[in-house]
Amino acid sequence: MTVLKRILDWYVYVPSDLPAGEARIFAGAKIGYSVWIVVQGVTAYIFLQLGQNVLAAYTAAGSVLTLFCCYCLVFGRPGTGFQLVNGQNIVGIILVTLYIGLKPGFFLFGLVGLVYCPLSEWVSRRTQAVLMGANAAAFLCAIAVGLTLPPIAELPPVWNLIFAMVNGASTAALLLMVVLTYRHAVDVAEAALATEYRKSEGLLHNIMPPAVADRLKQNPKVIADSHKQVTILFADIVGFTEMAGRSSPETLVTLLNRIFSRFDSLVDALDLEKIKTIGDAYMVVAGLPAARPDHAQAIARLALEMMVATEQEARETGKDLEIRVGIHSGPVVAGVIGQKKFAYDLWGDTVNIAARMESHGEAGKIQISDDTAGLLGDGFELEPRGAIEIKGKGQMATYFLTGERVATRRDTRGHA
Structure with a gap:
């Protein structure tokens, strides 16, 4: 129980000196990196069992890279980690589509990278725009590759279906989280704006009729x-x-x-x-x-x-x-x-x-x-x-x- 509590405390801990924007997503980013490490590890094992050694090696390396990105987050270099994980996602989308085609749905993660980039407070707006463009380009490139080139080693139909369902559901869930995050941010901003408006109105009415x-x-x-x-x-x-x-x-x-x-x-x-x-x-x-x-x-x-x-x-x-x-x-x-x-x-x-x-x-x-x-x-x-x-x-x-x-x-x- 003590070990579990320490783990939970580590996930919810947010350094007190972080700016408000970074503090809001700090704990969420730790959870996201941890989940992504596990998902890539499991995916690497599945690819290995299916004989997709290149994809298994790449996905396993991606899991290790994500661990390093999490390290960067915790030890004060979150921007570096964010850019690395985006780069790995972009390359992975094209590589996986080239090897096994569009049917497993891995190309959908290009949309995830596209909409998650504006949430990062660790990089400049210009860097966000570049990463958004790169994710969009990877998404379109994967579709073009999948539609024009035959896969190098197509997966069995049942695994195409499994991956398509999992990747589709994951993409939908992640996009929904983005929408809800933005919706929450808008609600908070509107509530704060309304509060400040009432304060300014009250102050103005105290100064004059x-x-x-x-x-x-x-x-x-x-x-x-x-x-x-x-x-x-x-x-x-x-x-x-x-x-x-x-x-x-x-x-x-x-x-x-x-x-x-x-x-x-x-x-x-x-x-x-x-x-x-x-x-x-x-x-x-x-x-x-x-x-x-x-x-x-x-x-x-x-x-x-x-x-x-x-x-x-x-x-x-x-x-x-x-x-x-x-x-x-x-x-x-x-x-x-x-x-x-x-x-x-x-x-x-x-x-x-x-x-x-x-x-x-x-x-x-x-x-x-x-x-x-x-x-x-x-x-x-x-x-x-x-x-x-x-x-x-x-x-x-x-x-x-x-x-x-x-x-x-x-x-x-x-x-x-």
């Missing part, structure tokens, strides 16, 4: 759209710079990831569009790429839920965490810029004012502009802050968003 990503794939030119009415939110972690000075990089990034992952879940749940993060700043928009009438309400709900999520994170981590949020509504231009590391972004005064609403706000509060307050109507609780100076805009009336009136709450997509 799916509708914009689809447009970019169909027409990779400049994408720029005007949107008459959207609402933009900026959020910033209060005291993040001081926190960064007191924390290790790993701790800091882990904390940011935890907070922003919570925000991402909220954005997805409310069907909004995250635009980007810059350091500890978080930017979201509602109302694009598809317009929606409740864009201001949706962003307001997000802001309130972000406040709750930040409080939960502070309790769980023991960190002194607060965010400052700014919101403004108005027109923007949205588009994709760049050819490398491209990004979907927004431009216009609305973006600048929303950023000012955040930067001029207060810790733990949501500051909104008068434009956004007008869109929210009576559905939310607002606390007037008064006018503040906004660069490039002068004095602007602002409010603090403090809550939502539950009785008037509607679905974020505008359904009752």
Whole structure:
């Protein structure tokens, strides 16, 4: 039992440093060489009993040569062995057909060599093409010889029949193995391609809205759209710079990831569009790429839920965490810029004012502009802050968003 296990272990062993293509056929090649050694040995014995001494000697020599090819495979010269076994097959096809004709069917192994050559990862594509051509030529040459010249020593009819059946069945089985191997390779490649496609689609949709990503794939030119009415939110972690000075990089990034992952879940749940993060700043928009009438309400709900999520994170981590949020509504231009590391972004005064609403706000509060307050109507609780100076805009009336009136709450997509 121990000897059998050692033999099986030897057949299944594949060196770890082999490239993927060679590793796939390494164990199969060892099995194939071993079977071919035995088959040629048995065939040599049969030829010897039938008085075909030349063929018996050649086939026996072929068995020894195949053993050497197996040695080349195991000890790092698989290409040499592959070319030698192909050469022996090509010569053998013509020699056997010349001696005993076409009836035993040995010429069929020319087809086997022809279709097996592309499977070898041990030789170059050019060598594969040469060997394929040589096997095809040997196959055609054997047919021409068999049809035009009488055999030197024809076998008894019963042995012609036996060899024809065995060789025909063997050829069919080997060709079927090739077909199944190719089919498996195609299935694996298609599955890998589908997986990579899903990954790339997911990555692209994380970078920009799916509708914009689809447009970019169909027409990779400049994408720029005007949107008459959207609402933009900026959020910033209060005291993040001081926190960064007191924390290790790993701790800091882990904390940011935890907070922003919570925000991402909220954005997805409310069907909004995250635009980007810059350091500890978080930017979201509602109302694009598809317009929606409740864009201001949706962003307001997000802001309130972000406040709750930040409080939960502070309790769980023991960190002194607060965010400052700014919101403004108005027109923007949205588009994709760049050819490398491209990004979907927004431009216009609305973006600048929303950023000012955040930067001029207060810790733990949501500051909104008068434009956004007008869109929210009576559905939310607002606390007037008064006018503040906004660069490039002068004095602007602002409010603090403090809550939502539950009785008037509607679905974020505008359904009752």
